[in-house]
Amino acid sequence: MENTLMIGVVSLLCIFAHVPSLLLRIVPFHEKISAKDKCRLTAIYLAGLAVDFGICMWMGINQVIDVPFYKVNLIVFCIVMAVVNVQIVRGYTKVHLFVFGIVADIVMITLAVGAYISSHLGMQGDAAGIAQTSVIAIIIYAVLYPLLRRLMRYTVTPFLEIDCKNYWDSIWFIPIALFFASIFSDSADVYTSTFGQMLSKCLIGAATILLCISIARDHQRFRNEEKMNQQIDQQKGYYQALTGQVLAEREARHNFRHQVAAIKGLLDADDLQGLRDYCDNLELEQMGKVDIPYTGNAAADGVLYHYGCLAKAKNIDFPCAVI
DSSP, X not given: OHHHHHHHHHHHHHHHTTHHHHHHHHGGGGGGSOHHHHHHHHHHHHHHHHHHHHHHHHHHHHSOOOHHHHHHHHHHHHHHHHHHXXXXXXXXXXXXXXXXXHHHHHHHHHHHHHXXXXXXXXXXXSHHHHHHHHHHHHHHHHHHHHHHHHHHHHHTGGGOSGGGHHHHHHHTHHHHHHHHXXXXXXXXXXXXXXXXXXXXXXXXXXXXXXXXXXXXXXXXXXXXXXXXXXXXXXXXHHHHHHHHHHHHHHHHHHHHHHHHHHHHHHHHTTOHHHHHHHHHHHHHHHHTSOOOOOOSOHHHHHHHHHHHHHHHHTTOOOOXXXX
């Protein structure tokens, strides 16, 4: 009975170690997931944790919960949940793969630190040592969670739009490759007990995270420069149109006397049809022009004029009021 209780505690701690990684994997997609899909994900996560608890209990009772089982169980569970995320939150396959890799690197760091501390507390790669490692890892997660959450949102959330395809093509494989390179460099039964082993995993994980942050920062700067150049182009178009309107106003004032004379001539001749045609021509000239907005804000004026021209080209009414 006592042994079964111990196995139950170890199994419970093993599945609790999955929870922070589940939360981190879904953080970047928070605004993209409907309430219904959030409920579905929660139900599947709970079901997955329950099944994994059963597997750990069966393994503890019939075999032994050791380091190889713990590693394989952790990786398989993460892969299964990543597949679930891909199926429910669709359209972001490479994003999910990137998130899988970077969260796996975070897990690797926390467990490496936990295993190192556990070994120095007298525990080795047995069930008790694995339970202690899980507890330490969970504590590290809890302390660092706000920072890890910001990391996920910084490297993922701003680049979920379709126009960021190049970003994901260049970055999705990096954390996965470095994670598996680290995992496969050790045999399955290696327990992180030396400082060198812990430092090696921490450096690989930290280098991966810093590399991804650097790429995200550079891509964000590139996007900002693109938006700024687009705004500059829009403002150039606006100022050119404004200059053209000023010249047109001068020409209109110059031609006004001729237009009045033409109208008087048509009236004197009692040519109502000619007068109507002449007025229609003047109206058509005005219809082909886009009103030049003036809000006092150059960027806003440029944007309004740009989209006003697009609407005019497609014969779409573009009323706007800027407050």
